[in-house]
Amino acid sequence: MAMFRRVAALFRRSHMDREIESELREHMQMRIDDDVAQGMSRKEAERAARLEFGNPTAMRERVSAEDTTLGLDSIVRDVRYALRGFAKSPGFVLVAIATLALGIGANTAVFELLDAVRLRSLPVARPDELAELRIVGGPSFGLTERYYANFTVPMWQEIQRHHDPFAGVFAWQSDGLTLGKNREGRHVSSLEVSGDFFNVLGITPWQGRLIGPQDEASCKAWKAVVSYNFWQSDMGGAPITPETTLAVEGETVRVLGVTPPGFFGMIVGDRFDIAYPMCPGPNPRRDMFMYSVMGRLKPGWDLARASGYLASLSHGLFESTAPTGYSAKQTEHYKSFRLEAVPAGSGISALRERYDASLRLLLAITGLVLLIACANLANLMLARASVRQREIAIRMALGASRGRLVRQMLIESGLLAGIGAGLGVAVAQPLARLLVLSLNTSQYVIQLNVQPDWRVLLFAAGVAALTCVIFGTAPALRSAGADPIAAIRAGERGVVGNRERFSLQRLMVVTQIAVSMVLLVGALLFVRSYRNLVTLNTGVRETGMSIGYFGFxxxxxxxxxxxxxxxxxxxxxxxxxxxxxxxxxxxxxxxxxxxxxxxxxxxxxxxxxxxxxxxxxxxxxxxxxxxxxxxxxxxxxxxxxxxxxxxxxxxxxxxxxxxxxxxxxxxxxxxxxxxxxxxxxxxxxxxxxxxxxxxxxxxxxxxxxxxxxxxxxxxxxxxxxxxxxxxxxxxxxxxxxxxxxxMSMQFEDFQQDLRDNLVGDRMMAMLSGFFGVLAAILVIVGLYGVLSYLLAQRRNEIGIRIALGARRGQVIGLVMRDTAKMLALGVAIGALLAILAGRGASAMLFGLKAWDPLTLGFAVLLLTAVAVGASLLPASRAARLDPAKALRTE
Incomplete structure (x- = not known):
């Protein structure tokens, strides 16, 4: 009951403070009365009591610290104090939150796409038990070790007879069908599946029933199931009955049922409309490699043990299913293949192979942009802490510990980071959808669920914590480590005249320039690489070309x-x-x-x-x-x-x-x-x-x-x-x-198809260019802010220089020399980092090397122009300073 009362007291803290203060006064008064009774004068007794009990504020904090719930209450009070401080600096708060929201939102959007493509499990029962069978030893016979259509019907039939590691196995392939009759038909996505496909995956019907082994055995009459989206959009959500049919490939197909809303098939980024059963026939071809084979592991079996079993099965399987018509050398190569089992819980997707490296690189790019933003915010926090130096010094003089002040400032940083992360998750949703749209082509629309899940939220929380540490720790430690006496003596002007004090701000500007150099070089490389691909002479006519596919x-x-x-x-x-x-x-x-x-x-x-x-x-x-x-x-x-x-x-x-x-x-x-x-x-x-x-x-x-x-x-x-x-x-x-x-017909524009093949390069060029420009803008803001702050701190020094005869050009030169030093160091570090980072992305470039001198030179010129532009305004303002006004504050 006592604990509950203490927790309830958190909501009436002012009353508790008065009780503690009253109790402390009573103890002090009792000690004074005792000392007076023993012969001391009241003045001496009061002095002795103050020396024994110490600073009242510090004593009250020590009493509060003895109770854990009151420690929690002190955090609540720090939060309230931080919010009151934010209300006094709305401009700073808005800039900080907006910067964090954009930075964290961009990182979260890219991670959300990576999560949807690579990390998220299939919407099936116990996806961790699923395994895909792969052929090792290719490529040959049209096989690859990455593509998902490497099994013939005879191979699948042998696996059906020998699948000891698996509770069930199934085969499938992705295809396309024409819905409707003749020229009124349209193309729909389809799945050809074995009879146990839905049973092994654990998919239950939304309406009707799904394909079973009995449907595979009966090939005379077409049967199919439809996806929930197709059922809603093309069939109007009408109930499925034994009379429900569709016209597919000119034939009447009976619809058996509807799959549940969340099931999109086995291919991440794609969705099927119609699924129909396999019909291998009595003499299936041995040279048609068209199916993917998967299974659900039995209890007690893992992938390593299953792969061992499949390896032992491989010799007999490939011996008995060898296709005829090949040379003896090719046939022997075929018989040397072996099977293995790989995880299949996250499905299959060509997006992983095609865009995985691009998305990882984009995540790194957005991380660098966030690093620049954090450096900007750290500089803002340092400047704000300097303005608050007198306040902090007074609190320390009144007994506040350095740890308490560090905690206060970290709470302020944490609040900014938390709010920025919350807004960043909201910003990430439209950004992720824009990323998906940027990967669409004229012939293929990617279907991805980019809604946030626990991984996305955990990632955003981790990024928020990291940003809090990056931009909040240094200002907190710097502020808490200041000498309170010197701060109070400096008055409202803060601590001036010590240039070493500004080394951290300069270091952060150098960091911003270096990281921006990396981003600008990357952006220029990807933009130029995309231009090289678009303008490449392929040797084939591209314009005025249409491609027609005619099926009869x-x-x-x-x-x-x-x-x-x-x-x-x-x-x-x-x-x-x-x-x-x-x-x-x-x-x-x-x-x-x-x-x-x-x-x-x-x-x-x-x-x-x-x-x-x-x-x-x-x-x-x-x-x-x-x-x-x-x-x-x-x-x-x-x-x-x-x-x-x-x-x-x-x-x-x-x-x-x-x-x-x-x-x-x-x-x-x-x-x-x-x-x-x-x-x-x-x-x-x-x-x-x-x-x-x-x-x-x-x-x-x-x-x-x-x-x-x-x-x-x-x-x-x-x-x-x-x-x-x-x-x-x-x-x-x-x-x-x-x-x-x-006759069925489909037409495509040849040049548009070629451009669609470059969609990944286009995405990298656009996004890296956008983030490169954003980095340059952040450098402008950061450099301008730091120089303005440093010049404000050196106001008296500059006033003395002008009073002693320094000309306007000399003052501007003084400022520009500072900029030149930071720029030179940042560009040198950034160029080295850009070359090292470029080696990892060299495979994504065309017609360029990571150390391309023209690109590096142009990036240096851009950053120089940015730095000069950001420095001229504060430098000009300093050169126009009135020395009398500057020295009057001394």
Whole structure:
């Protein structure tokens, strides 16, 4: 009960203070009366009592400190005192909180995106038990160790039969479907899943039921489940009944149920609309690597033990599922693969591979911006502490301990940091959404939940605590360590004349300049790198190019007639009004995807990229023919096989010899038999991969009409050259839709697609540039504030110099020399740090080195201009000082 009374007393502290003070007076009076009774005079007795009991304020604090609840109360009183002080300095408080909110908000926004992409678990039951099966030993056969579609149906079936470490396993792949019929259809995201997909993940239906093993076994009738978002947006949230159907790929599909709202699939950053069961058929292909395989570990199994089991299973699995049609060397390589288990609780995402390094670098950049802000705030706190030096000295003279004063100032810093962090978390939400929007492309919209979770809040709290320590500790220790007698003697002017006192402020300005140098160099490097990529001559026509993808699977064209149909379709597109030229191809340069063949010549052996193109391809894409001839309509599967190769192919396989007429032998693969091609033409090197940083690989082009019959597919990509892509695309769409109503079509702007591939570089250029400019602004504010404060402290000195005959230019030179020293030291340190930091980001640059002299020089000029601009105003003000007014205060 006594403790409760004490806690309740916190809310009536003034009453408790009066009680303690009254009790102390009574004790002192009793001691005085005792001493008087023993013969002392009252004056001597009062003096002896004061000496024994000490300072009343200090005694009251010692009494309060004996009670823990009263210690808590002293903190509450310090908070109230700090808030009253803030009310007297609203400008300082607003600047401090706004700076912290922006700094902490930017850091939290970037971390929030990292959290959503890398740290957050899938919205499934017990995600920590999920494991993904990976193939180790690639790349080959279209496999990579990072991509998530590396299993064939026979491999999956073997894993289904041998999955001892797992309570259940499932396979899936991400795909796309056309919703609706014919030309009215639109593209939707889909998942093809095995029967146990939802059962193993522990997903329960929102409505109806989900796909089960019985659905995988029945392939005659299409069945599907839909996501909650699709159900709401496209189906109006209507109840699911046995009669609920959708038109998908021209077929009627029965809808079984709806997944719960939080489930988006297995790919972080993406969402599926429709999920449908696998239907492998009786003789699945052994060379189609298209599925990801995952499982839920049994109790008692961990990833290491599961990987050991899978490794022991690997030899028999790959032996029994080896694809046919490959060379003996390739087949042996396939059989050397092994399986391992890796964590899968956070799902799969290409965003991690593509943007993880960028996001981590952005987090470092925003951290540096926050460091500059903290240095500014520390200088503001030091200046404010100097103004309050007399107040602090009086409190110390009245008995306040140095620890108590340090605590008071740290509480003030903590309050600012806490308020700034709270506002920073609020600011982080729109900033995080802007970050996500900056990663969207014209063809792909990222779907990420960037709502704050416990990790984000913990991160913001940690950043707030760190900022409090950075900008609050030094001013607190400096203020509490001052000599109270000297402070009181200095009067309202504070402690002046001691330049060593300002070394900490100068050090913080040097720190700001150094960090700003790093940020400016980084910003310039990323902006110039992005410019290099945008202006790069790829060797291919980019403007006035539209890409059309035409699918004719529903037209039921026989495989032997597909080559002729493609030629006819391309010719109809070429003859459309507004079209300059058109060409068909199996691969659009620089937009991802490729096909590689092993090749032999008389002098070398290796692999090359292969693309099958129509005769007008090189003219349409603007690639000049250097030697030999182009393809013609006479190049078919009934004539000798021919090739056109690039310069890298010639260097790798032919050396310095002539290329025209050389025979190239292609190693057989499924659907692609062994063939011998004759080189009939050569072209210059062009860019090939969707990452323009990659070197040009060996490239070989084959006539589209010489595509092996087994490799024919019911689609073709057509490059359309035109002066007006929008108008030409509409004309082509209308003409083809009118003649072939069952054909599916999708059009893209080639140049826009290339720009979309640079979205990560664009984001880094924009954001690093923004933070670089922000850093320069903070340097201006910091340098201006410090110089103004230092000159105010040196007011008397400058007045004496002017009174003794110093000219205006000399006074300005005095100030600018101070600036020059800080600038030179900061730039030197910053340049060294920028070079060291740039090495870690060199892989993200194009056409530049981290130590690029032009970039470093330009950054130095920018910072010099910033420093001079920030220094001129306080210097000019000091030079116009009236010495009589300055000396009157002495």
């Amino acid at each position: 699977e529903r037209m039921k064209i026989a495989p032997e007639n597909q080559a002729a149909f493609k030629r006819q379709l391309i010719e109809e597109i070429r003859n459309a009004p507004g079209v300059e030229n058109a060409a068909g191809t199996t691969h659009i340069l620089m937009l991802g995807g490729s096909w590689t063949h092993g090749v032999h010549t008389d002098t070398a052996e290796g692999s090359s990229k292969f693309t099958y193109v129509s005769p007008t391809f090189f003219k349409t894409s603007g690639i000049p023919l250097l030697t030999g001839r182009s393809f013609t309509d006479m190049d078919t599967n009934n004539t000798p096989y021919v090739l056109i190769v690039n310069q890298t192919f010639i260097k790798k396989f032919l050396g310095r010899g002539p290329a025209i007429g050389v025979n190239v032998r292609v190693i057989p693969e499924p659907d692609y038999p062994a063939r011998t091609y004759e080189i009939v033409g050569t072209i210059p090197d062009t860019k090939y991969d969707d990452d323009l940083r990659h070197e040009t690989p060996p490239m070989a082009f084959v006539p589209l009409a010489q595509l092996p019959p087994a490799a024919e597919r019911s689609w073709v990509a057509v490059m359309i050259a035109t002066s007006d892509t929008a108008a030409a695309t509409n004309v082509v769409r209308q003409r083809i839709a009118a003649k072939y109503p069952e």
